Amino acid sequence: MKNGIKKVVLAYSGGLDTSIIIPWLKENYDNCEVICVSGNVGQKSELDGLEEKALKTGASKLYIEDLNKEFVEDFIYPTMKAGAKYEKYLLGTSFARPIIAKRIAEIALAEGADAICHGCTGKGNDQVRFELTIKAFAPNMKIIAPWREWNIKSRDEEIDYAEAHNIPLKISRETNYSKDKNLWHLSHEGLDLEDPANEPQYNKPGFLELGVSPEQAPDKPEYVTIHFEKGIPTMVNGEKLDSVDLIWKLNEIGGRNGVGIIDIVENRLVGMKSRGVYETPGGTILYEAHELLESITLDKETSHFKKTVADKFADLVYNGLWYTPLREAISAFVDKTQEVVTGDVKVKLYKGNIIPASITSPYSLHNMDIASFDDDGGAYNQADSAGFINLFGLPVRVQAMVNEKNKK
Incomplete structure (x- = not known):
């Protein structure tokens, strides 16, 4: 029994890990008060019955915080505008953790809690994302991570613990995938997916x-x-939608067309590789459409440099470094590039594929008078290219002359 902790705020999803943590905390921390906090970022049915379950398993109360709008506008859109992808992964879990952890830290401080607890495994990335955010907003708060303390070693043993304590679960041993769901994506890990030799049972x-x-x-x-305005999607098929509804609309459209399913082995921050399947139907459409619009509105140097920045942005988000000066600085650069990313993009969805159909923008840099293979009306003098090639190729010519001289 550990003393000195009277009140704990728990990051609570009602899933397997956090379901058993409430009684475990009370058993191991001198019957401390447990206050649960769940961040609503689009889990929908997963939130049903959550308060009743939390209270029945020993919590004193449950906060369910609606974070959907902030999640889309302050986390999803900045990441999408940056074009950030981590090894093809569209960061659905990664950028959901900072917004949830921030709200948990705020509630813990308001409640006068002694500690914040999370159910992240010691093998995963989420422990880092949660704890770095907590350090940013409650730097002196104690953090309890049961997976780094208890003697439970597997999800099967977690189910054993839940059954022994009469904790109801929505999963069975056969359907015991580790999943994370929000309005942007759904991830699947564990069971047969742990071995890359096994084909996912889609x-x-x-x-x-x-x-x-x-x-x-x-x-x-x-x-x-x-339709995009300065990099932000505002309409789908001519219908103006708020940010949250727009994501759900594209999820519906993309989902029924088999769009946005990836199977990857990724490199975790903690040093191991892990295999997972991700569903991101609406997000995949948005990324593709946004990239297509940038292809006609951004100049070459900005576009190429932005790809380098996107990789760094993705690393920061994946590694839990959202609340850092560098991430904020990169976002400021990205916002500057988006001033011209306005226009309409039409794509064709067919059996998981996203096929470009049309791109238009008042800021388009694509000039058909110059680029056309037909008569350009004198907009471009092809004879000018000879001098350009002579100067551009001068280093190649000089090197060849030196090589020829040294052969003699």
Whole structure:
């Protein structure tokens, strides 16, 4: 029994890990008061019955904080505008953790808590993301991470503990995938997915939740048009939508067309590789459409440099460094580049594919008078290219002359 901790604020999802943590805390921390906090970032049905479950398993109260709008506008959109991807992964779990952890830290300080507890495994990235955010907003708060303390070694043993303490679970040993769901994505890890030799069972009932596999998608393509204002999507198929509804709309469209399913082995921050399947239907459409619009509105040097910045931005988000000066500085650069990223993008969705159909913008740098293979009306003098090639190729010519001289 550990003393000195009278009140703990727990990051609570109602999943397997956090369900057993409430009684474990009370058993191991002198029957401390446990206050649960759940950040609503689009889990939908996963929040049903959460308060009743938390109270029945020993919590004194549960906060359910609606963070959807802030999540989209302050985390998803800045990351999308940056074009940030971590090894093809669109960072769905990564940028959800800072916003949740920030709110937990604020509530812990307001409640006068002695500690914040999370259910992140000691092998994963989320422990870093949660704890770096807590350090940014409650630097003196004690952090309790049961996976680094208890003698439970597996999810099977967690289920044993839950059954022994009469804690209801929504999963079974056979469906015990580790999942993370929000309005941007759904991740799947564990069980048969741990071995990259195993093909994911996409068509198995209940596996995919945000859409269907490409094989099960309609045989007829579907077109979708997205309007952007300074890099921010504002309309889908001519309908103006608020930020949260827009994501859900694109999830619905992309999901039914088998879009946004990836199977990757990624390099975790803690040093190991892990295999996971991610569903990001609406987000994948947005990334593709945004990149297409940038292809006609950004100049070459800005576009190329921005790709370098995108990789660094992705690393920062993946590694839990959202609340840092560098991430904020990169976002400021990205916002400057987005001043001209306005226009409409139409794409064709067909069995998991996103096929460009149309790109238009008042800021387009694509000039058909200059680029055309037909008569350009004198807009471009092709004879000028000879002098350009002579100067551009001068180092190549000089090197060849030196090589020839040294052969003699």
